[in-house]
Amino acid sequence: MKKISVILALFGFSFLLAQEGTNMKKTVTPPEVVKVAFEKEYPGKIPVWSEEYVGDDNDELRYEAKYNVNKTTKALAVYxxxxxxxxxxxxxxxxxxxxxxxxxxKKNYPSKAIKEIAVVVDDKNKTTYEVGVEKDSKFYDLIFDKSGGFDVSIEKN
Structure with a gap:
């Protein structure tokens, strides 16, 4: 009986890990033209590549290069x-x-709720700020415009 319980527990744990893995982005190798563009822009940086489909119909493929700017700062370049x-x-x-x-x-969230902060510049040179916060066991991206005005809150899965 003890063996069956252990096997069932391991099976359940494996199932949970497999489910979690489906939500994570898988590491990929981008096309050469994408790698060359990154290396030209950020020489000497070592990226970890992933891909994501975006757009209204999830029909646009994007390659994301995560890398360390220095020991304490991370960056993401999307191509x-x-x-x-x-x-x-x-x-x-x-x-x-x-x-x-x-x-x-400061008015709306305790400091411990703030998990990550980033400045984002898109291909049209529009600057926004994204702040990842946790509230009621849910994760949200708060988007602020260039001057710091609140724009929108997006719940993340």
């Missing part, structure tokens, strides 16, 4: 399949957020 950069995301400290965004966060 289309032709090697055109679509967005750049840089991890920043709270103090680098516009004051208006800092005030909003």
């Amino acid at each position: 289309d399949n032709l090697g055109n950069m679509k967005a750049y995301e840089l991890q920043i400290p709270l103090s680098k957020l516009p004051v208006k965004a800092q005030t909003y966060l």
